[in-house]
Amino acid sequence: MNDKSFTFQTLHPDTIMDALFEQGIRVDSGLTPLNSYENRVYQFQDEDRQRFVVKFYRPQRWSAEQIQEEHQFALDLVNDEIPVAAPIQFDNQTLLTHKGFFYAVFPSLGGRQFESDNIDQMEWVARYLGRIHQTGRKKTFNARPAIGIQEYLTEPRQVFETATLIPKALKANFLKATDALINAVAMHWDGQAETLRLHGDCHAGNILWRDGPLFVDLDDARMGPAVQDLWMLLNGDKAEQRMQLETIIEAYEEFSPFNSDEIALIEPLRAMRFVYYLAWLIRRWDDPAFPKNFPWLTGEDYWRSQTTTFIEQVKVLNEPPLQLTPMY
Structure with a gap:
């Protein structure tokens, strides 16, 4: 996927x-x-005053087969009465083409922002994630990749090696911190966890609230452990996260079993997201939208802070994972 x-x-x-x-x-x-850097997404109203969203996919990122798997997952979820934004079919096709672009049309589904500090809303979201994973286990992605060290750490490390955005005076220390983080993750990631079809990017910005949660943007859907769709809901200090995680798992297990061993994958997954996200910004720098919206990426202070973030995450990885309160 060479789309640089x-x-x-x-x-x-x-x-x-x-x-x-x-x-x-x-x-x-x-x-x-609408707010999207990876793809181009627009809201509009047609002559019948119906509102829609059209999404043009970034060429060369996903193949037609990979996008169709995303669309089928969304349709599977809708069929199981899960509130998710799914593409509209035209002549039984959801993936459309025009002048070399893949695109899809969705109904415009309004809602307010999910409140990540609202424990009641979090509990409701967790129940639906249990249902999403029920559906996710029924099939597998064959074209879409699985979350793993190669894509999330090894390939980004190669991007950092040749990146001109990283100041020369800071690059050696940054790469050293990156290597230490990759090694720390590798010690905790054996790739043996059960995988299923996931939302993949289930943070608060991809959840709307309208008499309950509405899940949007399955663009990063892929195979991975169930906890990937849970950990990004956590916020605050460790005590707060432990309480939130207990609430999430209890609600989630009303619909899907949860393997508590996956809790130990939360910090490795967080580290992988740090590294992958930073490499994504570098890969997209030739797109004019990125220098405009991420100007701090050229500053030395930013790269010092990223080096510190990687060093601190290694320390976190060396600590015991979150522990749930024992049930008696």
């Missing part, structure tokens, strides 16, 4: 309008860009 040099400069409003018109949709409101 791609930008969306050729995706003009007329191109988007033409693509929608091909599917019988006449845009009546103009196109409102």
